[in-house]
Amino acid sequence: MQAMILAAGFGTRLLPYTKICPKPLFPLLNEPLLLLTVRRLQAAGFDHIIVNCHYLREQIVSALIGIDGVVVQQEETVLGTGGGLRMALSLMREQPLLVTNGDIYHTVDYRELYHAHDPGRAAVTMAMHDHPRFNKVTVRGDQVIGFDGGNSSDLLAFTGLHVLEPEVLERIPLNLEYSIIDCYRELLEAGESIRALHVDGSFWTDMGTVEDYLSLHGRLLRKEIPRWKEFSMLPHAPFLVHDVALKGERVELLDWACVGRAQLEKDVTLRRCVVWDGVRVAEGTKCTDSLLVP
Numbered sequence: 001m002q003a004m005i006l007a008a009g010f011g012t013r014l015l016p017y018t019k020i021c022p023k024p025l026f027p028l029l030n031e032p033l034l035l036l037t038v039r040r041l042q043a044a045g046f047d048h049i050i051v052n053c054h055y056l057r058e059q060i061v062s063a064l065i066g067i068d069g070v071v072v073q074q075e076e077t078v079l080g081t082g083g084g085l086r087m088a089l090s091l092m093r094e095q096p097l098l099v100t101n102g103d104i105y106h107t108v109d110y111r112e113l114y115h116a117h118d119p120g121r122a123a124v125t126m127a128m129h130d131h132p133r134f135n136k137v138t139v140r141g142d143q144v145i146g147f148d149g150g151n152s153s154d155l156l157a158f159t160g161l162h163v164l165e166p167e168v169l170e171r172i173p174l175n176l177e178y179s180i181i182d183c184y185r186e187l188l189e190a191g192e193s194i195r196a197l198h199v200d201g202s203f204w205t206d207m208g209t210v211e212d213y214l215s216l217h218g219r220l221l222r223k224e225i226p227r228w229k230e231f232s233m234l235p236h237a238p239f240l241v242h243d244v245a246l247k248g249e250r251v252e253l254l255d256w257a258c259v260g261r262a263q264l265e266k267d268v269t270l271r272r273c274v275v276w277d278g279v280r281v282a283e284g285t286k287c288t289d290s291l292l293v294p
Contacts (some may be wrong), residue, residue: 001043001045001046001047001049001095001098001114002046002047002048002049002050002092002096002097002098003041003046003048003049003097003098003099003100003110004021004049004050004051004052004085004088004092004097004098005024005034005037005038005041005049005050005051005052005055005100005101005102006052006084006085006099006100006101006102007022007024007034007051007052007054007060007102007103008052008053008054008055008057008075008078008079008084009023009054009055009102009238010052011023011055011103011104013208013209014026014207014208014209014210014213017210017230017291017293018055018056020293020294021056021059021293022053022055022056022057022059022060022277023102023103023207024037024058024060024102024103025059025063026103026207026213027198027260027274027276027277028216028220029217029219029220029221029227029231029233029234029235029258030233030239030240030242030260030277031131031231031232031233032063032101033102033105033207034051034063034064035058035061035063035104036228036230036231037100037102038051038067038070039062039230040110040230041100041110042069043229043230044054044109044110044111044114045111046069046098046110046114047069048069048071048093049069049070049071050070050071050072050073050088050092051064051070051071051072051073051092051102051172052072052073052074052075052079052084052087052088053072053073053074053219053285054074054075054076054077054078054079055077055250057074057075057270060072060206061074066268071091073087073088075087077175077177078177079175079176079177079178079241080178080179080180080216081178081179081180081181082172082178082179082180082181082182082183083172083173083175083176083177083178084162084171085169085172085180086169086170086172086173086174086178087174087175087282089166089169089170092166093138094166095166096114096117096119096163096164096165096166096268097163097164097165097166098110098113098114098161098162098163099160099161099162099164099180100160100161100162100291101160101164101206103205103206103207103208104160104161104202104204104205104206104207105203105204105206105216106159106161106202106204106205107202107203107204108127108161108199108204108227109202110161113125113127113163113197113199114163115188116163116197117195118195119161119165120191121195122192122193122194122195123164123168123187123192123193123194124162124163124164124165124168124184124187124194124195125163125195125196125197126144126159126161126162126184126195126196126197127158127159127161127196127197127199128144128156128157128159128196128198128199129156129159129198129199129200129202129204130156130157130200131156131157131204133157134147134157134158135152135155135156135157136148136155136157136158137155137156137157137158137196138154138155139154139155139156139196140154141196141285142195142196142198143193143194143196144184144188144194144195144196145188146185146188146282147181147184147185149154152186153220156196156198157259158181159199159204160197160206161178162283164180168183169183171186176203180208193290195252203225203226210291213274213291214272214273214289214290214291217256217258217274218255218256218272219242220240221235221238221239221256221257221258222238222256228294229240229246238255238257239253239256239257239258239259240257240258240259241253241257241258241259242259242260242262242277243259244261245259245260245261245262245263245264246263246264247264248264248265248266248267248268248283249266250267250269250270251264251266251267251268251270252267252269252270253269253270253271254269254270254271254272255271255272256272257270257271257272257273257274257275258273258274258275259275260275260276260277260278260279261277261278262275262276262277262279262280262292263279263280263281264276264281264283265280265281265282265283265284265285266283266284267283268281268282268283268284268285268286268288268289269282269285269286269287270290271287271288271289272288272289272290273287273288273289273290273291273292274290274291274292275292276291276292276293276294277294278294279292279294
């Protein structure tokens, strides 16, 4: 089975933090989300994984070096979701391709989604759910009807997970910025079928804002949402502090906190904070609902 992780975006809503690190490499419970996603795909049986990158791509290339079954596509210009997939066409096998965004945390079963795709019924299968904040796609039964809104009762949200027949991508211009949704609009206009697979029973969230990122940590640390088995460092309480983190006297962690390879000097208080590797938190610092980066 083959998959592609879209990891070329700028992450503008997470500025200024994305000036330091591309969003797919943001750590989640002290491990880069992109590497966790690769592990999940491999555990589900995907042995050929393409990852595209553009912004701060040298960091993504470095993170993926030496991982068996992973091919990295570096893009010199912004190609968008469709353009990136079109460029990767020559790297794909002649079999369905599962596509996932590199900045989402979810519990959708990759293998189940892949095998639910039936090329005899549809060229594309999109994983859809009811998520009012993002409900924009018109779905009736198990068919996608349109992408430009409509009756609110027919609207669902696209999870960013889809399975497609690679030949679909041939209609996208090569080396130009292009949206995969525009490609799917063309498919519908040509009378092709796009299947909607309902995945409402799964958890899903993106990391679009700092608030989203912090909230995801808090819910994981408090065991309010399922944790991927691919995490190698799991806390026994709502606090995760890396083994090599340095803590001074009278350091206090409240509610929940996630601390990487950092140095917390004395009299530091952290409440609902994420601290990245390489951070030195100065003596007497008191932080709440914050992301601390080098």
